[in-house]
Amino acid sequence: MTTAQRIPARTRLLEAADRVLFERGIRDTPVDELLRQAEVSAATLYTHFGSKDALVAEALRVRLADWRAVWDQYIVAADNDLDRLLAVFDALASYRGDRRHPSRWCAFLAAASELPEAAEEISDVLAGDTALLADRLLHLSRPLAGGHAQDLADEVLLAYSGALAGFLRGSPRSPIDVGRRLAHAAARAHSRD
Amino acid sequence: MTTAQRIPARTRLLEAADRVLFERGIRDTPVDELLRQAEVSAATLYTHFGSKDALVAEALRVRLADWRAVWDQYIVAADNDLDRLLAVFDALASYRGDRRHPSRWCAFLAAASELPEAAEEISDVLAGDTALLADRLLHLSRPLAGGHAQDLADEVLLAYSGALAGFLRGSPRSPIDVGRRLAHAAARAHSRD
DNA sequence: GAACCACTAGAACGGTCGTAATGTTACACC
């Protein structure tokens, strides 16, 4: 015990936050629960982060960076334009399969929904997630749809968001598969003309 | 004043709930705000509904019924199979345009996201919404996709959910238009084979 | 060995929220 656990308190807090916050719900997770999970005292949390909101924001930023890295891998691994565009669904499947980042549906959309008037710091991360998705999908759409790249990108982003919302509905069929099919159909529709 | 407002307290409460709850956020709306908006006393709320949760559940049930009715109209008004399937987007645009039912994105999905461990009564309404959508879309998909009707229905439901999530992201392009296009592409893809 | 550091445990504060209780008013019906 003591500090022989080596992992610093700040890291343990962020990991506990990532593990609990988006699975149980941000509002439904009291600070005490985070303290218990991280095996950290209240004073430590407040010296490191200043507030629960700030910890939430930081946990979201970490998630966004992790997610971006996973997505990167799948884009690089794909070997044609279509697969590169659809890689976002493979990355999502992989990210959700990783038990270190559990989540009922989507951490960013959940934050937006649960905390409508959250600190700007928090809503900024959702904006960052959306911007990342929009920018990349637009870029990946260009070789497939040319002048209609913006339309295709919008459609894939919507299919992606729909897949996430599908988890909230508890769909019997895999939302990721359905979303992928949908994006595929959109890509074919745009590459035909 | 007095009871000369004719509209009974119960109705005023439900209307206020519908007006405020899903725009401001269910958890972010304290009971006092509902009382103020409905011009009703606390005792009246608790004699009529018993709890805030029960009022929320009832407001959701009313929404579901209203939404179903609007959707019905658009299905009836459509004059071919494709338009009948896509009517869900026109109905959504109409419902969201109605100022009497404001909502940041979707009342049912928001309830599921904001109240993860809500009373069963509440999560039942989300299940009811999903079931309504799934059943109807499957039925409407059959004349278009035959044996692949289930796939098409899944895809349209996902496009619909994605459009709703699009409002959370504050998309610059109209999520409903994008969702409709996506559903259209899916329908064409399935009717070709 | 003293000063500092990151951390711990636990209690306490201030605020908010859902809910219940209390006492009052006014229309509606027999």
Next chain:
DNA sequence: GGTGTAACATTACGACCGTTCTAGTGGTTC
């Protein structure tokens, strides 16, 4: 014209939550 019912305004209670405070511990550094 008296009674019942529905609604009224206001206050109080009890729980919970985010945050702060107090006091203390163990290890590292000069």
